[in-house]
Amino acid sequence: MSDDFEVHGPHDEALEHAGHGGHHAPPDPFAGRVAVMTAVFATLGAIFSYQGGSTEGLALFYKNEAAIRKTEAADQWSYYQAKGEKQNLAELGAALTSKDTAASAKFQADVAKYEQQKAAIRQHAEALEKGVREADAESEEQLHRHHRWAQATTLTQIAISLAAITLLTRRRWLLVGALGVAGVGVLVGVAAAAGL
Template sequence: MADDKKEPWLNFLALSTVILAVCATLATFRGGGHSTRSVMRQTQASDQWAFYQAKSIKGNLCEITRDQLELEAKGATGARAADLKAKADDYAKKVARYDQEKAEIQAKAQSLEREREDALKHGAAFGVAVIYLQIAILLCSIAALLKKQPVWWLGMAVGAVGIVNFVNGFLLFF
């Protein structure tokens, strides 16, 4: 056993396998974080859209009430007509307020949906990276067991694709 000389490329194989494993671990961690973020943003956006719908219902009820008051005011005279018109004006202000609130809620919901989409893109890139990095680790392990350098080179090629996707998870360059 002491006479067996270790081939120098095996040291590089071991080091490269460790680097691939670290990148795979980090990609898994980052991908999981983005996945959680996308679920949270989806939930928040859904809450905003439910709030938007509630404001729409309230606004529609105010519009109906306003319209009814305006119709009653047309048939009324004197102080009663003025009172009905004043109430109709109050409801018109509420309708305008609900429309403004709906616009703000819509903007927030759409912003949350954009954040969700961004998180999904990052998470997908990290997911692809994990797949390639795991395959590369597997190939490097097989190369170590069989002591076949061409299998290690294949593992390095697959690992390079994994590392490119890992970097893409941060930068989204494709």
């Protein structure tokens, strides 16, 4: 008699129901669309975030280049000053030995030599300073792009949050807001890519 009597738990019933093609809730197209939209937003946000990190790294690289070149330029200007001091001493030597033509001629040759060396050093220092300005400008450009990418990322994150709230509250008007914010984020991302 105990063989005819079976006790089923809720778990067993659920498995049996599923095994016999049990009824499922009909798919919710609104939730599906919002989920896909959120996945697209998340992908865009990841791209924007990656680009933001990349431009930040480039900004730091160019700023570092500018600092290195600035140090090299300062070294060249110090070298230029040292040659100027040697030139001044040679000019003083030439003035003090004006009665001794051989000694005065040696000092005059030194003056000309230092003048020529200073010209080459000055050109190199000025070229380094130009490199400093160019690297600083490139760093500023990359930093500006980084800020744009960060803004695009933030707008995309706001759009994702609005999409989540839309799904929870079932307010379709929030969907328009999420799409609008995401659209602005895309425009800011395009501006960042274009360097605007």
